[in-house]
Amino acid sequence: MPFAITQSCCSDASCVEVCPVDCIHPTPGEPDFGHTDILYVDARACIDCGACADACPASAIKPIEILRGGEEVFAELNAAYYAERPDRAVAKEQTHARVRPGVPTGLRVAVVGTGPAATYAARELLAATDADVSFVDRLPVPGGLLRAGVAPDHGETKRVGDTFSWTYEHPRTSLFMNVEVGRHVSHAELLEHHDAVVYGIGAPEDRRLGIEGEDLDGVHGSTETVSWYNGDPEVPGDAIRVDGARVFVVGNGNVALDIARILLSDPDRLAGTEIADHALEAIRRGDVREVVLLGRRGPEESAFTRPELLTLPDGIELVVEDDAATAAALDAAAPGSKAALLADRRRVRSDWSSEPGPGRRLVLAFGRRVVAAHGDGSLASVTVSGPDGDVEAPTRLLVSSIGRRGRAVPGLPFDADRGIIPNADGRVVDPATGEAVPGAYVVGWAKRGSTGGIGANRICAGETVTTLLADAAEHRLTRPARSGRAFARLLRKRQPDLVQAPGVRAIERHEVDAGRASGRPRVKLVTVEELLAAGRR
Ligand code: NAP
Secondary structure (H helix, E strand, O other), X not given: OOEEEOOOOOOOOHHHHHOOOOOEEOOOOOOOOOOOOOOEEOOOOOOOOOHHHHHOOOOOEEEHHHOOHHHHHHHHHHHHHHHHOOOOOOOOOOOOOOOOOOOOOOOEEEEEOOOHHHHHXXXXXXXXXXXXXEEEEOOOOOOOHHHHOOOOOOHHHHOHHHHHHHHHHOOXXXXXXXXXXXXXXXXXHHHHHOOEEEEOOOOOEEOOOOOEOOOOEOEEEHHHHXXXXXXXXXXXXXXXXXXXXXXXXXXOOHHHHHHHHHHHOOHHHHOOOOOOHHHHHHHHHHOOOEEEEEOOOOHHHOOOOHHHHHOXXXXXXXXXXXXXXXXXXXXXXXXXXXXXXXXOOOEEOOOOOOOOOOOEEEEEEOOOEEEEEEOOOEOOEEEEEEOOEEEEEEOOOEXXXXXXXXXXXXXXXXXXXXXXXXXXXXXXXXXOOOEEEEEEEEOOHHHHOOOOOOOHHHHXXXXXXXXXXXXHHOOOOOOOOOOHHHHHHHHHHXXXXXXXXXXXXXXXXXXXXXXXXXXXXXXXXXXHHHHHHHHHO
């Protein structure tokens, strides 16, 4: 299933750079680069890896198999380019055969989840085999963390979703949305209807701080906070109260930075994004002026990554809380280190008992932990332990951004310490016996814990699918007793509000149309009821 480049090609050659077999031309070094309407894929050499589609900023690269209507002509246009320039063609038939020898034809695989890891796994299966894929997701809309996790002002990152949409639209894909495994269908039933089940269900629980006062109103985990501003139907619009000029966030990873940036951003800037309307209003009303990120270790051990730190929008000053240990670490920072990124930032000595000054600032404080939260029902202050001993700081909002945990799936083993589904190379393993659980696979954060951005899931999915196909080739999978049609019938019976591909398309149209009307990428529907109503239209 090779790819073709279509009309919206911007010819910026992002695809050329990532193609592992150099099958996209003209390249920037070739004389006709910049003089052709679009770039072209040589379908005879394309290995279907999809790297070009991922890299394309204009979502112009699609599998030939899914081109429809007016787009079909692009398969011919791509081919014609190489027919006219035989020297340009990679004069070999596909050398990187990806279809594994011995893998039985006609596999049927259920993929649970529709986030990046699940979707990469499905895409790999569709590209490398003739398998049918049934996506099962507990929400009526696909996307997982791409929709509910990636910050709303990171529109470019969210565009990866455009490259995922062909996976959902693929002729061998079926969508079963608004279906929860363990509630509407069991793992055993999934296996009765499929050769294998791949769980890409992420890490939906917040890790807990384990401090006194953690359950006060006003203390929230990052998962809840991020889901709230992203309009995840599982978090009500009034779940987070943005109240008070200073907010504390525990942890200094990229999620902590996302949260700080969103809370501190000019609401007019956020208004052009797909942020949930309830969050935009709360942030506008709340008028947070300072977010303090509390790192338990020193600046050199910061968890944020360089691009995230360096792309704070104008209007937010990044400062470092001054103390002897931090100053020493910054002054001795090795070139290129994370500490070096902060060495020239203004250093401040904050008095957390008084209100922050004017302007909006993000304060990175190191060597500090929150040891208790206080309040009578609602958060009133936190005790921060650090270089100056224990300091009580008044605040109404504390976000703990210290990572996430997976959730157990009924019928499968679970490693409660690590918060993952125990596995070897993606094959689910029962720790009690050390044996593989037949037909069960895992991918993404449910497999390896909550580390790594979207791209890391691609490699992770490749590993899991390779494991699955090896098992298929070695006859370790049991052919399903029941058909794909029987599976659709079962789910229609169990979930009267089942959403399938037409419903997903209708929701997408509704949100994008609403966004167009107000100059935003989309206006999100934030309850299951609203999503279902849009899906029925
Ligand atoms: P993370 O990068 O693992 O950061 C977790 C933070 O919490 C660290 O500062 C860690 O400190 C701290 N922490 C952990 N346990 C703690 C405890 N008990 N008490 C106090 N502090 C504690 O996690 P994340 O920010 O949730 O991000 C998850 C993954 O998603 C990362 O790989 C991240 O890069 C990725 N992501 C990427 C992007 C992007 O590229 N745009 C955006 C969002 C997320 P220690 O270092 O001391 O353990």
